[in-house]
């Protein structure tokens with residue numbers, strides 16, 4: 001076999017650190033490397049493989065649609081796209097009636113920023129410290145971590161970052177120039193910090209009072225990950241603009257923005273070549289139908305609870321605390337996380353970091369209870 005690792009090493013731009021193994025196959029919550037070693041995959045393509053790797057319903061939709069029509073721009077109607085739109089409308093609150101389909105999380109944030117500016121005529125945004133919204137220039141302007149931002153300044157003007165879960169600062173700076181407040185319901189990349197319901201309620205009321213749009217970024221929390229179809233349902237929030245991606249496409253690249261009728265845009269003000277293509281639309285629909293048929297939201301809730309009850313941190317002196325909502329799990333360590341990720345990989349468990357000291361688990365929601373036991377056993381071994 002060709003040395004594919006060498007090829008990637010020789011030719012990939014120097015942006016990514018590698019984990020040393022080559023993944024060649026996946027099924028539900030498992031992946032296999034080129035040596036045939038099996039892993040329980042709590043990386044899941046950074047939280048993408050919600051319905052499991054190579055889910056048969058996804059594979060079937062992909063095969064079927066690939067024989068009908070793969071690409072079709074927005075300037076023509078398409079049945080697969082329409083069916084996905086209908087489903088998205090069905091699973092989101094009534095007030096969200098308009099959809100823009102795109103190809104990634106960052107693209108959904110870019111669109112949301114443009115939509116908010118266009119629709120309000122205002123140019124300022126309030127975002128959170130520790131918040132992560134992607135790496136394109138608009139999304140990066142909303143992202144907090146100076147490590148990602150500093151080499152690219154000046155970014156887009158008018159983005160203010162305030163402490164998460166603290167309302168006072170938002171209240172202080174929100175004004176007549178504020179187009180929108182952008183929030184994650186659980187900060188993912190920032191370290192798995194769930195939001196506080198009182199904070200969200202105060203933000204919602206302020207938005208209503210000052211006619212500021214509320215943009216909810218559910219790129220990581222959406223599609224059952226936290227135990228509800230969308231995490232804002234835990235808090236009774238009413239977003240004006242909802243950004244989705246990751247788990248929606250069964251592993252294929254996809255993004256979506258849902259918004260209200262009041263978001264006024266205008267012909268040609270934004271666009272996309274690949275967004276809403278029939279192939280990804282058919283697969284996303286199959287993926288969402290699987291979530292609904294298998295009640296993956298309930299599964300995430302129950303499996304998350306099972307993890308919480310069975311992962312005992314007393315005696316694990318490297319662990320500071322565990323934060324989670326459903327199957328979005330962050331284990332805050334007292335030291336750097338990287339060596340523990342490497343040890344877990346040796347033990348057959350793939351996990352990812354969230355910042356320097358948080359070990360993050362985003363398994364497919366189809367993970368079996370016995371595999372959660374296995375993950376707990378290995379975590380307990382390496383973190384003892």
Ligand SMILES: Cc1ncc(COP(=O)(O)O)c(C=O)c1O
Pocket residue numbers: 046104105106107109132133134135184188189217218219220221245246
């Ligand atoms: C909350 C959130 N928003 C946006 C993004 C960006 O998504 P993408 O990597 O698909 O551009 C991410 C990616 O991790 C995310 O977690």
